[in-house]
Amino acid sequence: MENYSIxxxxxxxxxxxxxxxxxxxxxxxxxxxxxxxAGKGAEAVGRQPEARSTVTSTMLLGCAVAxxxxxxxxxxxxxxxxxxxxxxxxxx
Amino acid sequence: xxxxxxxxxxxxxxxxxxxxxxxxxIDVDVKVYKVFNIFGIEVWLTQTVVTTxxxxxxxxxxxxxxxxxxxxxxxxxxxSQNFVELVIETMDSFVRSTMGDKHAYFGNWFFGVFCLxxxxxxxxxxxxxxxxxxxxxxxxxxMTTFTLIHFMGIKTGKGSYFKGYLEPIxxxxxxxxxxxxxxxxxxxxxxxxxxxxxxxxxxxxxSLPRILNFGIPAVLHIYFDVFAxxxxxxxxxxxxxxxxxxxxxx
Numbered sequence: 269m270e271n272y273s274i275x276x277x278x279x280x281x282x283x284x285x286x287x288x289x290x291x292x293x294x295x296x297x298x299x300x301x302x303x304x305x306a307g308k309g310a311e312a313v314g315r316q317p318e319a320r321s322t323v324t325s326t327m328l329l330g331c332a333v334a335x336x337x338x339x340x341x342x343x344x345x346x347x348x349x350x351x352x353x354x355x356x357x358x359x360x
Numbered sequence: 361x362x363x364x365x366x367x368x369x370x371x372x373x374x375x376x377x378x379x380x381x382x383x384x385x386i387d388v389d390v391k392v393y394k395v396f397n398i399f400g401i402e403v404w405l406t407q408t409v410v411t412t413x414x415x416x417x418x419x420x421x422x423x424x425x426x427x428x429x430x431x432x433x434x435x436x437x438x439x440s441q442n443f444v445e446l447v448i449e450t451m452d453s454f455v456r457s458t459m460g461d462k463h464a465y466f467g468n469w470f471f472g473v474f475c476l477x478x479x480x481x482x483x484x485x486x487x488x489x490x491x492x493x494x495x496x497x498x499x500x501x502x503m504t505t506f507t508l509i510h511f512m513g514i515k516t517g518k519g520s521y522f523k524g525y526l527e528p529i530x531x532x533x534x535x536x537x538x539x540x541x542x543x544x545x546x547x548x549x550x551x552x553x554x555x556x557x558x559x560x561x562x563x564x565x566x567s568l569p570r571i572l573n574f575g576i577p578a579v580l581h582i583y584f585d586v587f588a589x590x591x592x593x594x595x596x597x598x599x600x601x602x603x604x605x606x607x608x609x610x
Contacts, residue, residue, distance in 0.1 A: 328591060329591075329594070329595065329598070332550075332591050332592065332595045333550075333595060333599070335550075335554075336546055336549070336550040336553075339549065339550055339553030339554060339557065340549060340553065342553055342557050343549060343552070343553045343556070346388070346556065346557070346560065350388045350389070351389070
């Protein structure tokens with residue numbers, strides 16, 4: 269019986285790829301949150317159309333702050349793809 | 361496809377029909393040009409440092425030109441004086457509405473930060489690699505905000521600043537310290553992640569075949585570089601001012 273085994277280097281690379289994909293699931297949060305904020309913004313404009321520019325800029329500000337947790341997931345995914353810290357720790 | 365000035369050269373070369381070799385895959389690392397050793401400390405001269413020098417030179421030049429034109433200013437502004445006064449008054453009213461009239465002097469510092477981050481974010485339009493796409497730059501700017509927050513807290517609060525960490529229950533001390541440390545991390549990573557993500561996506565679009573490469577990147581630049589860059593600078597400056605205002609005790 270031959271010994272089929274995974275090389276450590278390939279295993280780390282494969283798991284990093286899976287991890288990068290899992291990290292991007294964090295994109296769900298900002299999507300839902302910003303959609304909700306946009307809905308509330310549209311409601312506010314409908315209620316008071318002359319305040320449109322104030323409502324729009326406030327909504328964009330809120331969206332940009334709420335986006336940060338999605339960006340954290342993107343940063344983790346990009347670190348795993350481009351600057352993988354686990355490769356250097358693989359023996360031989 | 362490298363994220364640097366060579367991008368423009370290879371694009372022009374492709375249009376003229378020259379054979380420009382493109383490295384396979386995307387290289388998002390910051391290139392290190394030289395490593396110095398000053399008094400035993402290792403100092404790296406990277407792409408970010410050189411681009412920041414270029415930005416500093418350009419901003420200083422604009423400031424000197426404005427200063428030279430200052431002696432021709434009239435009571436009724438016209439032309440470029442109009443524009444300069446509009447910018448300064450907008451920033452002043454912005455700072456006053458966020459921090460109150462008593463601390464309007466913060467506008468001086470934050471206008472400099474605003475200009476630096478804005479020009480750094482828009483660098484991608486000129487085929488440079490933005491300095492803010494490097495965590496070093498954003499973390500350094502965030503450290504200045506962090507220093508300002510706690511310096512103003514101690515200066516105006518003295519004892520109540522330290523007692524504030526024990527509110528509402530003394531057992532909450534580690535939580536309060538962690539939430540204080542989360543502020544610079546979130547500020548720096550928000551700006552870094554937005555700009556780096558935009559530049560990686562643009563590099564991937566530029567490595568597509570010629571059909572999709574011509575004209576479509578311009579639209580993407582409008583979203584990633586202009587829109588996201590401007591909004592992130594406003595967010596950074598406004599959040600910095602809000603955090604400082606929250607710590608000032610009165």
